[in-house]
Amino acid sequence: MVFDQEILEQINEITTHYPAEHKKAALLPVLHAVQDRYTYLSVAVLDAVADLLQLKKIEVYEVATFYSMYWLEPHGKYVFEVCQTGPCMLKGCDHIISYISKTLNIKPGETTADGLFTLKTVECLGACGYAPMMQLGKNYCEHLTTDKIDKIIADCKKNAQS
């Protein structure tokens, strides 16, 4: 696995944020950057990151497996990460999870057959006052209702076609 120039430049910029002798500090942001590019962190990608930052492979694996935002397996084009912690529960997140599950005919953790949607239940995302909510890509969808979910699904399908 060889990274292209664009991502190498991005990684180089990230490493300037830390002292030269502590390059390892760049690991989390670098993993974010390569995941943005390759959608998930395959072993080949992780090994390439280890080479680039001059780390042992295990140092990269142990970080990639610790944090919940890193994907180690492929996932749907659109991932619905629905919060299920207490404050969202008080505002009916169960109904939202149930509705998405029935509408897309998948359970949490599963991806639709067309590869378009993944449903994931997650723990508190810091949007408790705007519950129920979910993360979609790099944005939050808040004050969710079943109507809003219908619209989000329709928009995703439309975007996927164009």
Place this chain on the structure above:
Amino acid sequence: MSKKLLLQNIHIEGIRNYDIYRKNGGYTSVEKALKMTPDAIVEEVKQSGLRGRGGAGFPTGMKWSFIAKPAGVPRHLVCNADESEPGTFKDRYLMEHIPHLLIEGLIISSFALGSNHSYIYIRGEYAWIATILERAIAEAKQNGWLGKNILKSGFDCEIYVHRGAGAYICGEETALLESLEGKRGNPRIKPPFPAIKGLWERPTVVNNVETLAAVVPIINMGASAYAQIGVGKSTGTKLLSACGNINKPGIYEIDMTISVEEFIYSDAYCGGIAHGKKLKACIPGGSSVPILPTHLLLKTAKNETRYMNYESLSDGGFATGSMLGSGGFIVFDEDQCVVKHTYTLARFYRHESCGQCSPCREGTGWMEKILLNIEHGKGRMSDIDLLWDIQSKIEGNTICPLGDAAAWPVAAAIRHFREEFEWHIKNPVECLKRNYGLLKELVTT
């Protein structure tokens, strides 16, 4: 209406942008602070009575005064923007809408501590806010507030935004430093404290977003004026995140003199319980602090009015009180199930335990399973004492406070709502029916 020190300009259109922020008095505290000595700023913050706004409430000036200053060793200031305590979303509001306030506070604080490279460790999910902060930093740098020789003071400072990647534990300061170094977020054994050996074994101070933002009004108005706001050891203003079954969820800045009752029912704040329902309970300071039933929330055990400040909320200890914590104010209406809510919190802490210490790694999982059983009509009466036993063996037996944070909500739920646990166990069929909404087919027991 409480005095506002942090959010008074938040509704000005475009306040997120440098020019408008500056026109409204932004960065004047830096001009003032860079003419002071670093020690004088530390003293000013000490005199202000400012306490850490992340949850622990430790005096900020005192924390700053602990920083070691060995010759030739760089020091660092790290802003904890890993806001992850369920019920808490105040730092996000501040960073999203008035990012320059944090940058301004960071510059003064970096100067006071002698940090030439400061970091904002922000939770990974706040990706768009990281972009907002990076833009604010670039604007500040273009205008001479960051970089080399700021305002010809001889002080150099750079601020970098560092995104986490989804781990509640990284809000704990030593786990945060591990994570910033590119490792798993496993908390360190203290001592040594970060003030002696922190980031890359260098002297480091870790402060919450709101704490650093509060340094701006302290410098602008002076410590004594700041200390006059509030009451007792709860000086200045505090941001509260209000959520749950209330009419007006959101962020409120209060001066810590108002009563809990006023905060819940006044239209200036939460606006009362939604849908005309009754108040059942509240977790007043983020998910880790004890839940209180209405009668102990509005009045203390001594039948005195309870106020929204550090001392009053903890009056009575854990037997009859709670904590102000992070200011995450979670309100339950009369139809909410305390057992179910406690189960979601137990699941949260099991998910977020880093796994280093056995009592926390194993105990959080046991509590989750037992609570799930009780919630789904599969509980036994002995489970309540078993839960009590497990939480008591987690508390105080772990490297970091996550163990305590996982134990306290379970203990408080049993302490104040034991009959609700008993009801679940005695009425297995009814409690499943009562589980409105929960996807039964998704539950694996």
